[in-house]
Amino acid sequence: MFTLRSLRSLSAALFVATFSTTPALADPGVQVFDTTITLEEVQDAQRGWCAGLLAINDAYQNGGFEAAKAKAEAVIDAAYAYDFGPVAFKPTYAIGDNTFRQDRAGALAYFVGPDPSVKQFGKDQGFATYRNWKTCEIVDDVVQLFGDTANTMGFVKLVDSQGGIAMPEKTWTFWKPKTGNIRIVLHHSSAPFDTE
Numbered sequence: 001m002f003t004l005r006s007l008r009s010l011s012a013a014l015f016v017a018t019f020s021t022t023p024a025l026a027d028p029g030v031q032v033f034d035t036t037i038t039l040e041e042v043q044d045a046q047r048g049w050c051a052g053l054l055a056i057n058d059a060y061q062n063g064g065f066e067a068a069k070a071k072a073e074a075v076i077d078a079a080y081a082y083d084f085g086p087v088a089f090k091p092t093y094a095i096g097d098n099t100f101r102q103d104r105a106g107a108l109a110y111f112v113g114p115d116p117s118v119k120q121f122g123k124d125q126g127f128a129t130y131r132n133w134k135t136c137e138i139v140d141d142v143v144q145l146f147g148d149t150a151n152t153m154g155f156v157k158l159v160d161s162q163g164g165i166a167m168p169e170k171t172w173t174f175w176k177p178k179t180g181n182i183r184i185v186l187h188h189s190s191a192p193f194d195t196e
Helices: 004-021 039-079 104-112
Strands: 088-090 133-146 149-160 169-175 183-190
Touching: 039 104, 039 133, 039 149, 039 169, 039 183, 088 104
Parallel strands: 088 183
Antiparallel strands: 133 149, 149 169, 169 183
């Protein structure tokens, strides 16, 4: 006949036997995704955008439209989030149905043209090719960091081969996916207001 004491001893023996024959589990795989965007990442992405613009221009100057188009496609695929979904993209000089461009083709037309649906004041080229840009600099007025997204607003200062300066106004939203580099999900460009 079992007593309470013998039942406890048997239970403890069974526990020890079970524990000692159970294989030890490996440490669980822990994967931490840090999707916090830093100021340095945002500034690197902006410098990358400028470098991409100048690379498109250089490709155009040395190889013509097809070379510029190929370079622009590579820049767009690296900098923008079209692989993830639509991007809110508004070129500087856009009108009517083509004011806003959600797809990659609209961004490509912005950079290299030609986009026959958008009249560009006699220009038949895109923003990266209609002038021979030599320098590009970001002049931020504000940078806002929100975890996995960041907003920037300010100017892009461009100098062409003749010393001419252009300063379009730019607003960008950057997004940091769980893996990979941060991407542009919003690009808004406008010309300074003409008071005359």
